[in-house]
Amino acid sequence: QVQLVESGGGVVQPGGSLRLSCAASGFTFSSYGMHWVRQAPGKGLEWVTFIPYDGSYEYYADSVKGRFTVSRDNSKNTLYLQMSLLRVEDTAVYYCAKPDSWGQGTLVTVSS
Amino acid sequence: QSVLTQPPSASGPPGQRVTISCSGSSSNIGSNTVNWYQQLPGSAPKLLFYSNNQRPSGVPDRFSGSKSGTSASLAIGGLQSGDEATYYCAAWDGSLNAWVFGGGTKLTVL
Numbered sequence: 001q002v003q004l005v006e007s008g009g010g011v012v013q014p015g016g017s018l019r020l021s022c023a024a025s026g027f028t029f030s031s032y033g034m035h036w037v038r039q040a041p042g043k044g045l046e047w048v049t050f051i052p053y054d055g056s057y058e059y060y061a062d063s064v065k066g067r068f069t070v071s072r073d074n075s076k077n078t079l080y081l082q083m084s085l086l087r088v089e090d091t092a093v094y095y096c097a098k099p100d101s102w103g104q105g106t107l108v109t110v111s112s
Numbered sequence: 113q114s115v116l117t118q119p120p121s122a123s124g125p126p127g128q129r130v131t132i133s134c135s136g137s138s139s140n141i142g143s144n145t146v147n148w149y150q151q152l153p154g155s156a157p158k159l160l161f162y163s164n165n166q167r168p169s170g171v172p173d174r175f176s177g178s179k180s181g182t183s184a185s186l187a188i189g190g191l192q193s194g195d196e197a198t199y200y201c202a203a204w205d206g207s208l209n210a211w212v213f214g215g216g217t218k219l220t221v222l
Contacts, residue, residue, distance in 0.1 A: 035211055044114065045149075045157065045200055047211040059209045095156060099147065099202070099211070100168065102156045 002026040002101040006094060009106030016086050016110070022079040022096030022103055030054075030074035035099055036081050038092035038108075048094070049081065064090075086110045115140060116201050118214035125222045129189040132217045134201035135182065140212050142182040144204045151216075152197045160199070161186070193221050 008020040022034070036048040049070040050059045058070050069082040079096050086108075093105040117135040124130045136142065146164050149157035159168055161177035164184065174189040184201055201214040 037211075037213075044198075044216040045151075045202075045213045047213060050211060061210060097157075100159045100162055102158070104156050 002098065004096050004098065004101060004103035006096055006103045006106040009094065009108045011109045011111060012086055013112050014086060014088055014110055017082070017084045018086065018108060020081040020083065020094055020106060020108070022081075024077045024079065024096075024098075027098075029072075029077040032098055034072065034079045035097045036070060036079075036094060037097050037102075038090075038094045039105070040089075040092040043092075046092070051079070083108070114215040115205060115208070115210075115212035116203065116214035118199075118201060118217045120215065121218050121220065123220040123222055124191050126191050126193065128191050129187060130191060130219065132186045132188075132199055132201075132219070134184040134186070134214050136184075136203060136212070137182050139207035140182075140203040140205040141179065141184055143206055146177070146179050146184040147202045148177055148184075148186050149200045149202065150197045151200065157200065188219070191221050195219060196221050 003025045005023045012018050031053050033052040035050050038046050038048050051070045055072050067085045071080045088110050091110050093107050095105045096103045122130050148161040150160045151157045164179040165177040176187045178185050198216045198218045200216050205212045
C-alpha cells in the first residue's frame with residue numbers, strides 16, 4: 001500500500017535552515033505530483049508547495065516563496081523540502097501528500 | 113483567513129445526520145474537483161472523498177459528498193462517537209496556482 005514517511009524535522013533557531021525528506025513507496029512515485037502541507041499547533045491545514053511528477057516547475061504559497069524550495073529525486077522515490085530563513089511562524093507539522101495519501105508528518109519547531 | 117469557507121463547528125447526537133458546507137469561488141470549487149479529509153485528534157488527515165463524491169474503499173457509505181456550483185457539502189448519517197474529528201475541504205485554485213483548504217469543521221457527537 002501507499003506509504004509516505006517524512007523525516008528531517010527538529011528544532012532550529014530563527015533564520016536557520018532545515019531539509020525535510022519524504023520517502024515514498026507502494027506506488028509509482030515518478031508518475032505523481034506531490035504537495036507539502038503544514039499544520040501549525042492547534043491550527044488548520046496550510047498548503048506549502050507543489051511539484052509535478054517530472055519536477056518541471058513548482059508552485060509555492062506566498063508565505064514561503066523565496067525561502068522554501070521543493071525538489072524530488074524520482075530515482076530515489078523521495079520528495080524534499082529545503083527550508084531557509086526560517087521564522088517562528090513556520091513552526092508546524094509538515095506533511096507530504098499525494099494527495100489521496102498523506103504521511104504521518106514531521107514536526108518543525110523554530111525557536112530561539 | 114482560508115480561501116474556502118467552512119463552519120468552525122458542527123454537532124449532533126448519535127444516529128443523527130449532519131451536513132458540513134464548503135464555499136469557494138469560480139477559480140477553485142467552481143472549476144475543479146473537491147476533496148474532503150477527516151483528521152482525527154493526533155493523526156494525519158485521511159482522504160474521505162475525492163472528485164467531489166468518490167468514496168475511497170473503506171469509507172462507510174453513511175458518508176456522502178456533493179458539489180454544486182462553487183459550493184460543496186459533506187454529509188454524515190448515523191453519527192457515531194468515532195466520527196468526532198475535524199473535517200477539511202480542499203480544491204485546486206487555478207488563479208492562485210495553489211491547493212486551497214477550508215479552515216476545518218470540528219464535529220462533536222453529543
